[in-house]
Amino acid sequence: MFLxxxxxxxxxVAAPRSSHDLTPETExxxxxxxxxxxxxxxxxxxxxxxxxxxxxxxxEHIAGLLRAQGHYVLxxxxxxPRTASDCD
Numbered sequence: 001m002f003l004x005x006x007x008x009x010x011x012x013v014a015a016p017r018s019s020h021d022l023t024p025e026t027e028x029x030x031x032x033x034x035x036x037x038x039x040x041x042x043x044x045x046x047x048x049x050x051x052x053x054x055x056x057x058x059x060e061h062i063a064g065l066l067r068a069q070g071h072y073v074l075x076x077x078x079x080x081p082r083t084a085s086d087c088d
Contacts, residue, residue, distance in 0.1 A: 004063045004075040006048050006055045014062055015043035026069050033062060 001017040014030055016022050027037075035044035048055050063075040 001072040001074070002063075002066050004059050004066065004073055006059065007045075010038065010041065010043075010045045011048040012046050012055070012058055012062065013041070013043050014045075014066065015041070021071060023069070026066065026071065029065055029069060030062075033065065 001021060003013070003015045003017075005013055005015075007013045012035075014035060016026075030044045034046045036046065037043075038045045049058065059075050063073045066073045
């Protein structure tokens with residue numbers, strides 16, 4: 001199982017529940033997507049875009065990639081609040 005979420009300090013995070021989730025194929029797939037292992041938080045991280053919509057797309061992309069590898073995935077992000085000018 002993985003948690004995929006943006007983090008203000010670490011960028012986009014893909015955190016495995018345990019080391020059993022880190023198959024060679026999964027590690028290779030995350031590395032190919034620009035992630036590196038961060039031993040301080042025991043998760044893969046990569047810089048995140050500052051645009052909330054781009055972050056939402058990235059979270060769903062990585063979650064889908066991990067699901068395709070057979071992992072259960074929890075994913076979350078904070079959506080950009082809409083304003084009246086967004087509806088014009």
